[in-house]
Amino acid sequence: MAEPHAPSYYAATANAFRAQPPLVGSVAADVCVVGGGYTGLSAALSAAEAGYAVTLIEAHRIGWGASGRNGGQMIPGFRWSATDLVERFGQEAAQRLFTVANTARNRVHDRIARHNIACDLRHGHFTAACKPADFAAMERELECLDYLMGYDGAQLVRPEQTGGIVSAKGYHGGIYDSAGGHLHPLNYALGLAEAARAAGVRLHEGSPVVRVTGGDRPSVATAQGSVSARYVVLACDAFMGEIDADLGRYTMPVANYNIATQPLGEERARALIPSGAAISESRFVLNYYRLSADNRLIFGGGEKYTPRPPRDVAGFVRPYMEAAFPGVKGIGIDYAWGGLVGVTMNRLPHFGRKGNIFYAHGYSGHGVLLTTLAGELITEAMRGTAERFDLFASLPVKPFPGGPLLRHPLYVAGMLWYALRDRL
Ligand SMILES: Cc1cc2nc3c(=O)[nH]c(=O)nc-3n(C[C@H](O)[C@H](O)[C@H](O)COP(=O)(O)OP(=O)(O)OC[C@H]3O[C@@H](n4cnc5c(N)ncnc54)[C@H](O)[C@@H]3O)c2cc1C
Numbered sequence: 214m215a216e217p218h219a220p221s222y223y224a225a226t227a228n229a230f231r232a233q234p235p236l237v238g239s240v241a242a243d244v245c246v247v248g249g250g251y252t253g254l255s256a257a258l259s260a261a262e263a264g265y266a267v268t269l270i271e272a273h274r275i276g277w278g279a280s281g282r283n284g285g286q287m288i289p290g291f292r293w294s295a296t297d298l299v300e301r302f303g304q305e306a307a308q309r310l311f312t313v314a315n316t317a318r319n320r321v322h323d324r325i326a327r328h329n330i331a332c333d334l335r336h337g338h339f340t341a342a343c344k345p346a347d348f349a350a351m352e353r354e355l356e357c358l359d360y361l362m363g364y365d366g367a368q369l370v371r372p373e374q375t376g377g378i379v380s381a382k383g384y385h386g387g388i389y390d391s392a393g394g395h396l397h398p399l400n401y402a403l404g405l406a407e408a409a410r411a412a413g414v415r416l417h418e419g420s421p422v423v424r425v426t427g428g429d430r431p432s433v434a435t436a437q438g439s440v441s442a443r444y445v446v447l448a449c450d451a452f453m454g455e456i457d458a459d460l461g462r463y464t465m466p467v468a469n470y471n472i473a474t475q476p477l478g479e480e481r482a483r484a485l486i487p488s489g490a491a492i493s494e495s496r497f498v499l500n501y502y503r504l505s506a507d508n509r510l511i512f513g514g515g516e517k518y519t520p521r522p523p524r525d526v527a528g529f530v531r532p533y534m535e536a537a538f539p540g541v542k543g544i545g546i547d548y549a550w551g552g553l554v555g556v557t558m559n560r561l562p563h564f565g566r567k568g569n570i571f572y573a574h575g576y577s578g579h580g581v582l583l584t585t586l587a588g589e590l591i592t593e594a595m596r597g598t599a600e601r602f603d604l605f606a607s608l609p610v611k612p613f614p615g616g617p618l619l620r621h622p623l624y625v626a627g628m629l630w631y632a633l634r635d636r637l
Pocket residue numbers: 247248249250251252253270271272273274275276277278279280281282283284285286287288420421422423448449450451452453455456469470471501513551552553554555573574576577578579580581582584
């Protein structure tokens with residue numbers, strides 16, 4: 214039996230989901246998915262719907278990775294702004310990327326509606342400008358969204374209007390995106406898993422994959438079993454390096470921490486975030502937060518450059534929350550937890566295939582929406598329509614230089630530089 218979820222607000226409020234048996238013995242499948250987060254679950258579910266016999270193997274529990282621990286922020290698009298996409302790729306390619314990425318939001322909403330997933334879905338996402346220069350960039354971004362992308366979901370919030378969205382001090386306006394939102398991340402993962410199970414996917418928990426073998430008919434092996442399949446999908450995000458050293462060079466696992474306060478009551482909670490939207494900041498090393506369905510403030514923030522977690526996670530995140538909201542100083546913190554974000558060098562996700570092995574990882578903090586799309590694009594590609602998958606696979610993501618030993622110091626140096634820039 215797989216171990217329980219790491220303690221968090223999400224684990225404490227998870228919907229019931231029956232534990233799945235470990236993989237034992239040798240089995241054959243059309244598709245074998247490794248990893249039971251959103252990417253793997255979405256690939257497995259869509260492949261089963263397409264008629265494939267699918268086995269999904271998860272090392273721990275379904276949703277044990279970032280998908281069960283994240284901030285729940287549904288942020289449309291990539292980590293790059295539309296303006297960045299146009300500058301780097303030109304208008305036409307940027308429009309194509311933007312258009313496909315933008316389908317992610319509706320795919321998640323569609324899954325939630327179709328499978329009746331109770332995951333506290335709420336609407337609206339606000340990116341707060343931390344400096345006047347960031348707001349000026351947002352004005353340009355709005356023009357780009359409007360004129361070049363034909364996107365009308367976003368609106369500029371002027372500095373003096375910010376209080377209507379969020380009461381935290383120190384912001385200089387921002388962008389409100391009505392297509393964004395937030396949800397209970399673990400319950401979304403469990404809902405996808407339940408839908409996958411109902412569609413015929415064989416789910417195995419507590420089954421770490423120890424070996425992946427390529428070829429015409431690739432296979433994966435665990436300590437107690439193996440699966441040979443027509444296609445294998447590697448969906449291990451920040452843990453990818455553990456099963457494929459080459460793919461591991463493309464992401465840096467970065468620890469990030471969250472807290473959930475005690476319930477604040479509706480009035481006090483609404484005074485913090487009157488819009489009820491998910492909030493994240495324009496800073497590189499950012500705070501992000503939202504209200505839970507039971508009116509707690511769920512807050513992620515802080516900078517941590519060593520792989521070791523802080524001894525007191527709540528004590529580590531609390532100062533960032535209290536700086537944003539002095540009114541909650543001293544409030545009880547009921548839950549504190551952390552997880553690993555798979556970050557690529559340039560913050561764009563890394564998609565691709567090696568023969569019949571597909572992979573998608575490195576969403577760089579923007580995976581709540583993009584992962585459902587990723588899984589569905591992998592199934593599309595397996596079925597022979599790879600145009601959209603190939604578009605994402607063409608994103609210019611490079612490996613971190615220097616292998617695992619140099620990767621971390623280089624990353625730390627980079628993060629410190631950006632953290633310094635945030636303060637200028
Ligand atoms: C603290 C935190 C906050 C975040 N906040 C946000 C946010 O607010 N908005 C947003 O868009 N994104 C956010 N993210 C990022 C987002 O959660 C991820 O991009 C997304 O969940 C990745 O999903 P995934 O399925 O690709 O990977 P995961 O959910 O990490 O799933 C990978 C799975 O693979 C399994 N696995 C690993 N190795 C093996 C193996 N050898 N054999 C079998 N299984 C294996 C793991 O146990 C895990 O369950 C956050 C991430 C973290 C950690």
